[in-house]
Amino acid sequence: MEVLRTEELTKEYGFGENKVIALDHVSFSVEKGEFVTILGPSGSGKSTLLHLVGGVDRPTHGQVFIGGQSIYKMKNRDLTVFRRREIGQIYQFYNLIPVLDVKENISLPVLLDHKKVDQEELQKLLEILGLEKRADHLPNELSGGQQQRVAIGRALISQPQLILADEPTGNLDQKNSLEIINLFKELNEVYKQTILLITHDEKIAGNSSRTIRIEDGKIIEDIRR
Numbered sequence: 001m002e003v004l005r006t007e008e009l010t011k012e013y014g015f016g017e018n019k020v021i022a023l024d025h026v027s028f029s030v031e032k033g034e035f036v037t038i039l040g041p042s043g044s045g046k047s048t049l050l051h052l053v054g055g056v057d058r059p060t061h062g063q064v065f066i067g068g069q070s071i072y073k074m075k076n077r078d079l080t081v082f083r084r085r086e087i088g089q090i091y092q093f094y095n096l097i098p099v100l101d102v103k104e105n106i107s108l109p110v111l112l113d114h115k116k117v118d119q120e121e122l123q124k125l126l127e128i129l130g131l132e133k134r135a136d137h138l139p140n141e142l143s144g145g146q147q148q149r150v151a152i153g154r155a156l157i158s159q160p161q162l163i164l165a166d167e168p169t170g171n172l173d174q175k176n177s178l179e180i181i182n183l184f185k186e187l188n189e190v191y192k193q194t195i196l197l198i199t200h201d202e203k204i205a206g207n208s209s210r211t212i213r214i215e216d217g218k219i220i221e222d223i224r225r
């Protein structure tokens with residue numbers, strides 16, 4: 001089953017002499033259960049691609065389909081709700097809310113959706129994340145790796161179709177990086193979570209089931225393992 005498809009996805013910034021083509025007619029698709037890493041030099045268009053797939057930014061040209069739905073054909077308000085339910089986003093800096101504890105930070109997308117959090121599901125998620133004993137702590141009482149696990153929990157709580165991660169280990173030491181990557185592997189292998197993850201690290205890419213290389217806004221290689 002296809003979870004994601006982009007068609008001729010293009011993003012230009014600026015005008016005239018200042019025009020930058022950050023993404024240049026990129027087309028690819030991702031099946032349910034794939035763990036895709038995106039590799040490429042700085043400035044090659046990786047974050048731009050993730051932003052467009054995540055519905056954060058609008059393309060200059062082209063389309064993004066998630067679960068068969070063309071996301072940029074939706075009204076803004078519908079897209080906001082769709083993103084909250086179907087796309088989990090994880091960044092290098094965890095973007096947690098400092099005054100909310102671990103449980104509350106993870107629950108946030110569901111609460112914003114005016115829904116009740118299933119406490120059993122939340123407990124299960126805390127265990128998968130290894131955060132059971134930290135559930136009532138504030139972000140500043142956690143290590144970097146733990147904070148990133150909270151951000152991953154927040155991305156997972158709505159059981160989204162797709163997880164997007166932009167260098168999620170970029171701010172972590174080797175030990176914590178390894179733990180986070182192992183967590184992504186487990187989410188993919190055990191829970192069949194579809195993941196699209198940007199990294200600079202070839203070793204991390206080696207842990208995924210498919211690697212897409214980007215240069216100058218274009219896909220130059222797409223390898224499945």
Ligand SMILES: Nc1ncnc2c1ncn2[C@@H]1O[C@H](COP(=O)(O)OP(=O)(O)OP(=O)(O)O)[C@@H](O)[C@H]1O
Pocket residue numbers: 013014020021022040041042043044045046047048049
């Ligand atoms: N808001 C913006 N305005 C103008 N140019 C931009 C903007 N955002 C990105 N760019 C340009 O688009 C190109 C792609 O940027 P992008 O952030 O996608 O690269 P990246 O592959 O994520 O790089 P890095 O590995 O350094 O994070 C770059 O040339 C960048 O300067």
Ligand SMILES: [Mg+2]
Pocket residue numbers: 046047048
């Ligand atoms: Mg980037």
